[in-house]
Amino acid sequence: MKTESIYFIWAHPRADSLTAHIVEEMQGQAARDGMSTTTLDLYRSGFDPVLGTEDEPDWNDSTKRLSPEVHRLFGELEGKDTLVVVFPVWWYSFPAIIKGYMDRVWNHGLAYGEGHRLPARKIHWVGLVGGSEERFARRGWLANMTDFFNGIGGYLGIEKTEVTFLYNTIGVEEDIVDRERHFENLFAEARGVVSGLAA
Numbered sequence: 001m002k003t004e005s006i007y008f009i010w011a012h013p014r015a016d017s018l019t020a021h022i023v024e025e026m027q028g029q030a031a032r033d034g035m036s037t038t039t040l041d042l043y044r045s046g047f048d049p050v051l052g053t054e055d056e057p058d059w060n061d062s063t064k065r066l067s068p069e070v071h072r073l074f075g076e077l078e079g080k081d082t083l084v085v086v087f088p089v090w091w092y093s094f095p096a097i098i099k100g101y102m103d104r105v106w107n108h109g110l111a112y113g114e115g116h117r118l119p120a121r122k123i124h125w126v127g128l129v130g131g132s133e134e135r136f137a138r139r140g141w142l143a144n145m146t147d148f149f150n151g152i153g154g155y156l157g158i159e160k161t162e163v164t165f166l167y168n169t170i171g172v173e174e175d176i177v178d179r180e181r182h183f184e185n186l187f188a189e190a191r192g193v194v195s196g197l198a199a
């Protein structure tokens with residue numbers, strides 16, 4: 001059986017954040033499952049999320065040469081089965097640095113446009129939600145964000161989009177009795193995302 005190849009993209013200003021620990025748990029599971037992994041830590045890689053003229057698509061020329069950084073980062077996606085994007089939910093979206101990554105790296109003539117698509121077959125989005133699942137769903141954010149991610153997957157020619165939200169990541173909900181167990185459960189859920197990729 002072919003070894004599953006994962007490309008992790010994650011964003012958090014702090015390297016010791018819960019988001020970072022979730023990524024570590026997922027990387028550990030991937031290693032135990034014999035998967036090959038590459039990780040892009042957007043904050044600490046010094047990635048500039050602002051799209052400038054160099055990376056602005058030329059709609060009439062899909063062969064336009066973009067910045068070396070964009071070609072390098074897009075090249076890293078070659079041969080990967082799954083992109084796993086891990087992020088804290090900020091304003092019912094992802095941090096701006098991820099939007100900038102998409103603007104620049106998933107560019108016209110590379111990830112979409114005539115004859116182009118993202119090299120990976122799957123994207124799995126993993127969002128850490130500060131609040132409760134009940135409120136997230138009741139206020140429409142679960143459907144809204146899931147639709148958004150599915151739409152992006154379709155545009156990029158991705159076969160399968162999966163979305164996992166981890167809830168109560170601030171850990172202050174009244175019904176959390178045992179905080180340690182709560183966070184252990186979140187880590188287990190994150191590890192389960194990785195184990196499920198080979199299925």
Ligand SMILES: Cc1cc2nc3c(=O)[nH]c(=O)nc-3n(C[C@H](O)[C@H](O)[C@H](O)COP(=O)(O)O)c2cc1C
Binds near residue numbers: 017020088090132
């Ligand atoms: C700028 C900002 C916006 C946020 N917006 C939301 C939000 O829209 N919904 C929510 O449930 N939590 C929101 N949060 C809380 C984060 O989701 C939460 O702090 C994070 O998932 C916890 O993981 P961390 O410790 O790795 O940051 C926000 C936090 C920040 C800093």
